[in-house]
Amino acid sequence: xxxxxxxxxxxxxxxxxxxxxxxxxxxxxxxxxxxxxxxxxxxxxxxxxxxxxxxxxxxxxxxxxxxxxxxxxxxxxxxxxxxxxxxxxxxxxxxxxxxxxxxxxxxxxxxxxxxxxxxxxxxxxxxxxxxxxxxxxxxxxxxxxxxxxxxxxxxxxxxxxxxxxxxxxxxxxxxxxxxxxxxxxxxxxxxxxxxxxxxxxxxxxxxxxxxxxxxxxxxxxxxxxxxxxxxxxxxxxxxxxxxxxxxxxxxxxxxxxxxxxxxxxxxxxxxxxxxxxxxxxxxxxxxxxxxxxxxxxxxxxxxxxxxxxxxxxxxxxxxxxxxxxxxxxxxxxx
Amino acid sequence: xxxxxxxxxxxxxxxxxxxxxxxxxxxxxxxxxxxxxxxxxxxxxxxxxxxxxxxxxxxxxxxxxxxxxxxxxxxxxxxxxxxxxxxxxxxxxxxxxxxxxxxxxxxxxxxxxxxxxxxxxxxxxxxxxxxxxxxxxxxxxxxxxxxxxxxxxxxxxxxxxxxxxxxxxxxxxxxxxxxxxxxxxxxxxxxxxxxxxxxxxxxxxxxxxxxxxxxxxxxxxxxxxxxxxxxxxxxxxxxxxxxxxxxxxxxxxxxxxxxxxxxxxxxxxxxxxxxxxxxxxxxxxxxxxxxxxxxxxxxxxxxxxxxxxxxxxxxxxxxxxxxxxxxxxxxxxxxxxxxxxxxxxxxxxxxxxxxxxxxxxxxxxxxxxxxxxxxxxxxxxxxxxxxxxxxxxxxxxx
Numbered sequence: 001x002x003x004x005x006x007x008x009x010x011x012x013x014x015x016x017x018x019x020x021x022x023x024x025x026x027x028x029x030x031x032x033x034x035x036x037x038x039x040x041x042x043x044x045x046x047x048x049x050x051x052x053x054x055x056x057x058x059x060x061x062x063x064x065x066x067x068x069x070x071x072x073x074x075x076x077x078x079x080x081x082x083x084x085x086x087x088x089x090x091x092x093x094x095x096x097x098x099x100x101x102x103x104x105x106x107x108x109x110x111x112x113x114x115x116x117x118x119x120x121x122x123x124x125x126x127x128x129x130x131x132x133x134x135x136x137x138x139x140x141x142x143x144x145x146x147x148x149x150x151x152x153x154x155x156x157x158x159x160x161x162x163x164x165x166x167x168x169x170x171x172x173x174x175x176x177x178x179x180x181x182x183x184x185x186x187x188x189x190x191x192x193x194x195x196x197x198x199x200x201x202x203x204x205x206x207x208x209x210x211x212x213x214x215x216x217x218x219x220x221x222x223x224x225x226x227x228x229x230x231x232x233x234x235x236x237x238x239x240x241x242x243x244x245x246x247x248x249x250x251x252x253x254x255x256x257x258x259x260x261x262x263x264x265x266x267x268x269x270x271x272x273x274x275x276x277x278x279x280x281x282x283x284x285x286x287x288x289x290x291x292x293x294x295x296x297x298x299x300x301x302x303x304x305x306x307x308x309x310x311x312x313x314x315x316x317x318x319x320x321x322x323x324x325x326x327x328x329x330x331x332x333x334x
Numbered sequence: 335x336x337x338x339x340x341x342x343x344x345x346x347x348x349x350x351x352x353x354x355x356x357x358x359x360x361x362x363x364x365x366x367x368x369x370x371x372x373x374x375x376x377x378x379x380x381x382x383x384x385x386x387x388x389x390x391x392x393x394x395x396x397x398x399x400x401x402x403x404x405x406x407x408x409x410x411x412x413x414x415x416x417x418x419x420x421x422x423x424x425x426x427x428x429x430x431x432x433x434x435x436x437x438x439x440x441x442x443x444x445x446x447x448x449x450x451x452x453x454x455x456x457x458x459x460x461x462x463x464x465x466x467x468x469x470x471x472x473x474x475x476x477x478x479x480x481x482x483x484x485x486x487x488x489x490x491x492x493x494x495x496x497x498x499x500x501x502x503x504x505x506x507x508x509x510x511x512x513x514x515x516x517x518x519x520x521x522x523x524x525x526x527x528x529x530x531x532x533x534x535x536x537x538x539x540x541x542x543x544x545x546x547x548x549x550x551x552x553x554x555x556x557x558x559x560x561x562x563x564x565x566x567x568x569x570x571x572x573x574x575x576x577x578x579x580x581x582x583x584x585x586x587x588x589x590x591x592x593x594x595x596x597x598x599x600x601x602x603x604x605x606x607x608x609x610x611x612x613x614x615x616x617x618x619x620x621x622x623x624x625x626x627x628x629x630x631x632x633x634x635x636x637x638x639x640x641x642x643x644x645x646x647x648x649x650x651x652x653x654x655x656x657x658x659x660x661x662x663x664x665x666x667x668x669x670x671x672x673x674x675x676x677x678x679x680x681x682x683x684x685x686x687x688x689x690x691x692x693x694x695x696x697x698x699x700x701x702x703x704x705x706x707x708x709x710x711x712x713x714x715x716x717x718x719x720x721x722x723x724x725x726x727x728x729x730x731x732x
Contacts, residue, residue: 046479047478047479047481047482047483048482048483048486049482144361144363145363148363148385148713217476217477218476218561220476221714227713227714227716227717229369229370298478298479299477299479299555300476300477300559300561301472301475301476301477301559301561301562301565302475302476302477302561302565303561303564303565304564304565304712304714304715305385305712305714306712307564307565
């Protein structure tokens, strides 16, 4: 029976694919809830408030889920002036592009959806897609505030994509590979994460640029409540708004995971077996970075559009170029 | 080209023909009257070129309540409750110039203790008003945490005001010839001990310590922040001569570098007995206007501390007739309110109600600088300037 084997492989392939999709979506959602709750509770305590208190019985731990349910109950309004199809698709596009980032994140040497040879390259390419979602949302809402918000987001992401990529190039040069697992293994081999082992500047640039990519404070100009009401989200309601909301936090988790992999040694930690403890080590590192983002959000005001562009073009890009040069010289000489 | 029939279309075509360069039409955006940061119902019709403001037209009047006309059908004591509501963030301060104007027309000498209580409450209201400004301004620039911290401390100040007057925002505490006796105090002439609540002075001192504390916090949290500097320094500069021309007053005028404070120039309350400095800005930008108010909170707390140290004993009320009739005449009394110069022009024809009451409110004149100051700025600067002027729409429209 020569035909059985290929069919079995094919079935296996699809079963595995579905499994992978389910696991990634589950991991993503599971990882989101603590981050959302952290944003609520940490923000509250920084402002000498209590924050969510009742939902779930203790510390308001069920508040993110309660919020989600609330959003799904609400009416899904579409403005008359909106471009209906674009308006409807925009949140999903944003969500899918953010979810796709989880595909290449290694949780342990073997626990990775797809270990692409071009891993980090894929991540950078996919993350740019989220701009399209935001731009579509802003454009299709038929609202001037939304439009300004969407265009701001586009300008911002174009400006900050460059330092983001350039900061990653330093890591790639040092590791000698684009594969995410390869980058982590290079750090494990070296004994210290790249943050200590020569990529401090790269990490800082990457972190700032990723804040801008995520539209987080101090780069939350596309949302800028006090100016643009709610930016490109102004007209969205109900579950479409919830998807935007989820995508924002999924972005935080994804970017933190990528940053941990690139600069903080990913799943590796001194003295811990990566195969067993890998996912927990990575989760802890993601938690630290997410806390940093939350901390910044509740402490700082936001920049102005021109200052944001100045920061990107006059500071971050030259600095990351110098970083690349220094890394290459270091790599060649030693 | 064929002759267009529609005159609108003709205008459109001629415009296209005239523009030689590649020009995109500007966008007109309507900010307000319902908008997160217009402080109520201010409406701005802004013409934008990208994010740059070409022209802006403020539209006011959504909050007009006709207080000047209402005053013409109310007795003088009744008007006191009305003027409270002009600028609701600093309600008590609004009563003072009106009371002083009436007392001057009636030639009543207000007892010293009543004057001190008025002064303490005025300064407490100034602290409360400025704390709202100092904390909500960073919020408009995107930082939400200072708001919570400053309002927490402001709560202590409001509690003091509530303890004395019974009201947090609209005390209606002044009476012609003095202040109201505290609840349960009976005849103020006899039971002097009951005019201020028990422990008021000690609590005030504790609250002032907290106020100094929050000032230090805001020093580092807001004024030490690099992004805050970038957003406010050199933004929306109002030169001193222009500020004077437009009648800008109060902290906004001092932010432009004019050291003019009515507390030093007028004698509506005994400010000459206290030692305090007038904070003055250098450049007239948003940062200076913030800095001036920040410093004023400290100075106000200093004044309060001095006043509770040497508050005299004595009656709270001068002798006034049962039915208040103001002799024929007219006067103008102005005072340094938290928002700026607040003045009442009272014209009396000798009866129980004023013939005419003209209210000069600070926010109206401060806001008049808007179309001039906003030209050429970016959209986020609208918010930076609006916030830094610290106006209340009730004070603009009256």
